[in-house]
Amino acid sequence: MKPNLKLSISEIPFKSNLSFLPLIKRLEQEIKNDNVYSAQARFILSQIKDYPVFLKESISPKELAKYDKQVRILMSFIYSPLELETTMSGTAAPLDDKAFFQSTLNKELAADETKSLIMIDDFNDDKCMLLFSKLMYAYSIILKEFYHSDINIDYFIRYRLDNKLNGLVNYYKFDLDSTYIDIKYKGQLTELSENDIKKLIDNPLNMDLWLETLPLDQFEFSGFTKYKYIDVTHLEVISSLKTDLLEKSSIIKPLNFKNLEQNIRSLFSNPQLRLGIMALNIKNGVVQNRTDFWHGLLGSSDFNCCDYENSIYEEALRTKLPVIINDLSNHKNIGPIEKGILSKGINNIILTPLIFEDQPIGILEIGSPNAYDIKFTKLRTIKDLMPVFSIALMRSSNELQTKVQATIKEECTAIHPSVEWRFEDAAHNLLQQRVTDENAKMEEIVFDEVHPLYGAIDIRNSSQERNHSIQCDLLEQLNLAKKVFIEAYRLKKMPIYDQVIYKIEEYSKSIEKGLSSGDESNILNFIQEHIDPLFLHLNFKDEQLEEAISKYEKSLDPDLKMVYKCRKDFEDSLAMINSCVIKYLDKEQEKAQHMYPHYFEKYRTDGVEHNIYIGEAITKEQSYNPMYLKNLRLWQLIITCEMSRKTAKLKASLPVPLDTTALILVHSQKLSIRFRQDEKKFDVDGAYNIRYEIVKKRIDKAVIKGTNERLTQPGKISIIFSQGNEMFEYQRYLEYLISKGYFENKIENLVLEDLQGVYGLRALRVTIKKGENEPKDITELAQEIELDN
Structure with a gap:
């Protein structure tokens, strides 16, 4: 003005x-x-x-x-x-x-x-x-x-x-x-x-x-x-803080938060003050972080919510009153959190609970390196600011939560874009109903008469590979620990050292032949309870002992405090395979939606599985024709072949050379899928339809009748059926794809051993040809093999 x-x-x-x-x-x-x-x-x-x-x-x-x-x-x-x-x-x-x-x-x-x-x-x-x-x-x-x-x-x-x-x-x-x-x-x-x-x-x-x-x-x-x-510093800073706190992202953006901290320093006339804000609260007696908002004196990567239990922070939240520690170094109860605060050079701290609608939603921290710097007389200075800090934290937490939810929706929600229209209709209907009935609930979302398709790229012998990697890491850690105590016993003939060597040898013998259930946790407990505490007392001045201890400590993962080499190699290999499959699957799936809209979902196991549902109920406007199902089945065969080829090529560059197998389940009967509000995902609906889910869970262990040979093999695609007419349809697809160079010129027609509760399954199996094909447009492929006839 x-x-x-x-x-x-x-x-x-x-x-x-x-x-x-x-x-x-x-x-x-x-x-x-x-x-x-x-x-x-x-x-x-x-x-x-x-x-x-x-x-x-x-x-x-x-x-x-x-x-x-x-x-x-x-x-x-x-x-x-x-x-x-x-x-x-x-x-x-x-x-x-x-x-x-x-x-x-x-x-x-x-x-x-x-x-x-x-x-x-x-x-x-x-x-x-x-x-x-x-x-x-x-x-x-x-x-x-x-x-x-x-x-x-x-x-x-x-x-x-x-x-x-x-x-x-x-x-x-x-x-x-x-x-x-x-x-x-x-x-x-x-x-x-x-x-x-x-x-x-x-x-x-x-x-x-x-x-x-x-x-x-x-x-x-x-x-x-x-x-x-x-x-008029007090009035100006208070006014400035209130204005800043009412701004959007006032405590989210680093620069804005730095300005808040500088204003607090001016308010207290102390240039060394540190400011922190965390969205901590207590629910059912447990300290929680309701929104992952964390701008505290201690980083979220260093401590979890459970670490704040039985600390001065929990006291502030529980009593809803400020906690003032004038000299933290002389505090009577110093736990991990208090030690963490001291390690940050803070010795005087005020913790003020932020209250919203009479419930604690967070903590405001003000810390100083000098004892008795911030006295109780200063509490009045910030009392009037607490409601504004609470509003700012609540708004910022909600904004952050909205962003998180938006990310979840974009990245991993079960509400696929192909069915989003149905959820929008249900939401509009609900809003209209609540005009007259505030207790109205959202209607059930069900898609009837849809055709299912299921496929999986699995890691061959993943359980054995994982157990082998754990076994190798445990044996290495036990062996390195044994060398330490052999050197310690050489220097000082203490029976405890000899007893630890004996236990290490016993554990090593027990897992050399293979890893049993409970072996990993038992050995890790033994290391944590009996080996690690003894390391604190191995303070002999001896070069060989010091070298053995150094080798042991260097072999440990800095975060897990255990040997994590072979298992990391296995997990990295698994992740690389899954990433390769998912990236390709997402790209091709996006193209397939243009053929005919359908519901698609994928999820990781020790590999990648996918479900597809197609039918007129899925689409809002487009009419359905059986040709679209045939097109999609052919598409699934082609991309399964390509995913298998890509993982085979990737094998040479993996830390652990893992093989993959490919499986497709064909189900000719239509079924219904229902959105489960509690799980936020679609499931098949009805007792008969559930049999389809049971079959999916068991077929990866299927073996060829009269043999011990697993149906799924590296370099091959297995297609499982329960009805003969489906087999004829897929035989046509395979013959065509053999002519196009996707598979070797041999189709195995196999009968499978009965599974628990699953009988009469048959399978076709083909060997994948090496190399890559440039797939034609799926419609062109369909026309070539006359899918519309």
Whole structure:
């Protein structure tokens, strides 16, 4: 907001004289009053009686340079010695910026290059507001003196004091005292009615109106003005914090949070303070983080919510009261969290619970490296800010949660785009129902009469490979630990060392032949409870022992504290295969949606499985034709072949050379799928349809009847059926794809052994040809083998 100054004035248009006559009159009056100030007044006048310069109606500031002592004596009537030492103040001619007398702090500030006092409010460029505020101050004196109207105007200018050494900022309000100003007017004093004065007050920014109504060149100001910088840091910082906290992302963005921390430092006048905020709460007696919002003094990667249980944080949340630890190093209960705080160099901490609707939703942390830095008296300083911090945390947490949910929806929701229309319809229906029934619930979402397709790329012997990797890591860790205690026993014949060596050998023998259920947890418990504690006492100065300990410790994963080499290789290999399959599957699936919209989902196991459902119920507008199912079945065969080829090529670059197998299940009967609200996923619906799910779970273990040979083999695709007519359809597909170079020229027709609860299954199996084909458009392929006949 800027005033309207049309009159292009660059300086105050009235006469201003520096004079001590108003002060001298006051001193003479005090002598006449014969009160407690009389003696001081008499002394001051006696000190200046021989200096006529002080009796002049107008004095040049330069003249006063010779009379520094006398000026100080005169100023002693309006300044106490304490005020001169502790305040930023001075005196100048009426409404002038240049002081002829200043307090000690003012002088020190002017000489201190590490501090800068600057005017704020964005008026510096044209000094418009500075001029405006002086004019209004002059008019307030005139209205009070001649028209008995006290508009009680506050001085508009504020200043900011920046400390370049520690970054602290203080704010000051500029205050003026007009006690020692006399006003005279020339000629006839303008008469103003009550309405005239109201008109002026109603138009405070219209300087044209003010200057025309009361021309300032008719007035003369004589005397001096006392000014003072009044510290309003508390009010300004509180106001700034509230404004910042109400801004969007006020505590999410690092820069915004840094500004909040700097304001807190200024509020407490402590440049070393640290600020933290966490969305912690207690539910069912357990410390939780409801939204994953974490901007605390301790990082979320270092500690989990459970670590905060039985800590000073839980105490603050449970009692809903601030917790103040003046000297954390001497605290009686120091747990992992308290140690973590101390490791950050914080020894004095205040934890204030953030409350929303009478429930704790988070913690505000303020910490300092110095004990007793933040005392309980400071709590009042931030009490008024707690509701705003709570609102900011709640809003930021909700914003973060919304973003997380949006990401989940984009990346891994079961609500596939092909069926999203159905959920939108259900939501619209629900909103309409709640107009009349607030307890209305969302309708069931079911797709009837859809055809299922199922396929899987699995890791061959994944369980054995995983167990073998765990076995190798455990044996290596036991062997390295054994070497340590052999060296320790060599140095000191303690029976405990020999007993540990014996147990290590026993465990090693037990898992050398293979890993049984429970072996891993038993060995890790033995290491944690019996080996690791002994390491703390192996402080012998011996080169061989130190080398054995070093080899043991270097072999451990820094996070898991165990040997994690072979298993990491296996897990990395598994992840690389799955990523390769998923990337290809996602790309091709996107193309397949253009053929005919269908529901698609994939999920990782020790490999990648996918489900497809196609039918008229899935689409909103497009009519269904059986050709689309045939097209999709052919597409599934082609991409399964390509995924198998890609994983075979990837094998040579894997840390552990894993093989993959490929499987397709053909189910000719239509079924229904229902969205389960509790699990947020689709499942088959009805007792008969559930048999399809049972078959899916068991066929990967299927073997060829009369043999021990597993149906699924590396380099081959197995297609399982329960009805003969399906086999003829797929035989046509395979014959065509053999002609196109996808498979070897041999189709195995196999009968499978019965599985638990599953009987009469048959299978076709083909060997994948090496190399890659460039698949034609799926419609062209369909036409080539006349799928529409």
